[in-house]
């Protein structure tokens with residue numbers, strides 16, 4: 001090693017470094033050492049240089065390093081760890097050795113550099129000890145103890161596993177605690193709310209159906225952190241037996257705390273008991289129509305009040321021996337044992353529907369509700385509780401399909417339809433994931449000169465095997481399964497982007513209409529979504545109309561008016577679709593800010609043959625016009641219908657006579673041809 005290098009550079013490079021540096025010759029004598037090395041050995045540089053490593057830092061150190069020195073002198077780079085003087089205070093070093101060569105490439109010695117890792121080792125040991133203490137303590141505890149991050153279980157002690165019915169704490173790792181525990185205040189799984197519980201406060205809860213056991217527990221959360229992220233320590237405790245008697249536990253498990261009725265579990269148990277005793281019975285499965293809208297628009301607290309009120313009304317109406325259950329969400333079950341005659345189910349259902357139709361007084365306004373009921377008989381429609389409940393549920397969905405607010409009695413053909421609906425739901429979900437939906441456009445024409453003026457966007461689904469499936473089939477499935485939100489967003493995104501393009505090219509006159517389902521309209525988040533989408537796509541809201549059916553506006557409540565005003569405020573137009581088919585009251589025409597009225601095709605169908613129909617349509621057109629609305633007639637299939645509507649001063653016409661719904665590119669070809677013809 002050239003001395004001038006050592007004198008010039010080595011000390012400058014390594015002088016104030018927190019690392020230990022040493023250069024050794026082939027016999028392991030120190031040639032140079034830096035300041036930090038001197039401090040560690042307790043000797044000056046002069047005392048160290050020329051001495052052998054083994055004489056300075058002790059045998060252990062030397063014996064550990066010697067093989068590495070040999071490897072370095074053989075041309076290798078090597079690194080390892082060593083602990084110096086294993087007394088009370090260890091000094092640990094992480095070191096590297098590498099060969100040093102002269103200008104000819106001959107190895108003349110080696111360089112050693114190392115870092116003191118004592119502090120790190122000390123901390124790692126302390127953490128391991130703490131973890132061991134924590135683990136031992138949690139094993140000794142008689143309460144369940146869990147560590148969760150974003151509701152997911154990171155670790156649990158054996159008691160926690162036992163209280164929740166899992167075979168071992170390991171089985172709980174990764175489980176969502178928010179779904180395992182039901183909040184006894186509202187009988188719903190805690191879900192996301194778990195993170196928002198007050199620090200240190202005890203909450204009553206029940207284990208959910210995801211847990212292998214039923215238990216009543218108290219839950220306490222303490223905020224903590226896991227690698228800097230917010231986490232919680234959770235303590236689960238079984239209420240003292242002195243405070244809660246077994247029968248109280250039993251009652252808690254089978255009762256819905258919100259309504260005081262049987263919960264799903266308790267209701268099923270009562271049903272099983274009756275089946276075991278072979279008691280003939282009628283079961284009604286009741287679902288409140290569009291209840292989600294109440295929760296979404298008015299909040300869960302109002303939704304809860306409605307459910308309580310319904311429970312109370314049912315209690316008052318039903319006979320003493322009836323068993324009533326709140327099966328979850330907006331679903332209720334009713335058992336009528338030993339029916340005195342065959343029509344009892346129909347009679348009671350009619351009364352229940354009338355009762356639910358009575359207005360609900362909700363603080364500042366009253367709301368009308370409707371309900372759909374499915375009915376089964378035991379022993380006729382099934383031999384066990386699970387099957388009976390399933391069939392009653394199927395019949396209830398059929399009631400919804402047939403227009404809601406009615407009773408439907410189960411029959412076997414419905415099972416096939418239910419399976420079909422399930423298939424459609426699964427396939428539709430896949431189509432949404434794989435971008436398998438298209439938007440087609442049906443042009444509308446001006447009733448004056450039959451030139452294209454606007455269009456209606458209609459979703460199309462081409463199934464990879466079944467081919468095109470009608471929206472009339474899959475839209476109701478999408479509405480019931482909640483997929484309509486996603487489907488609606490796909491359509492809106494596509495239409496906004498296309499309309500922006502068409503308008504930029506000057507290809508299309510008039511607006512493009514988008515259908516909104518009652519579920520979409522009922523969700524207050526719609527406004528934010530539409531507003532964001534309008535901003536990002538840059539579409540002029542004046543070029544879009546939202547079409548709503550009368551049933552979407554059913555109720556004429558504050559929410560409807562607020563939503564309609566909010567859509568109008570963003571600059572979009574509003575149209576009432578299928579006019580004349582749904583709602584008996586016309587007062588909404590004056591109260592709601594509507595721009596367009598679409599006469600349903602049911603009125604157009606008999607236009608040529610039923611003379612009174614012509615008078616009816618003329619009056620609808622006049623009514624719309626007097627309220628400053630433009631009037632569209634849909635479902636026009638013949639030249640004669642078109643001519644009659646034109647004479648009646650209808651504004652626009654839509655129907656197969658002019659155009660069927662077309663893929664975007666086909667319509668673009670037509671629009672381009674018209675566009676060129678114009679200029």
Ligand SMILES: Nc1nc2c(ncn2[C@@H]2O[C@@H]3COP(=O)(O)O[C@H]4[C@@H](O)[C@H](n5cnc6c(=O)[nH]c(N)nc65)O[C@@H]4COP(=O)(O)O[C@H]3[C@H]2O)c(=O)[nH]1
Pocket residue numbers: 442457458459470471472475488491515516517577578601634635636637654655656657661
């Ligand atoms: N017989 C006959 N039918 C005609 C004629 N002209 C148009 N139609 C059909 O009438 C329906 C008009 O749409 P709608 O009343 O809003 O009724 C729509 C609408 O309620 C719903 N829908 C379609 N696309 C969407 C969508 O993107 N979102 C939502 N929420 N619903 C949609 O599905 C329904 C059915 O849609 P489609 O099968 O495309 O059926 C379309 C259209 O093809 C005619 O001259 N004769």
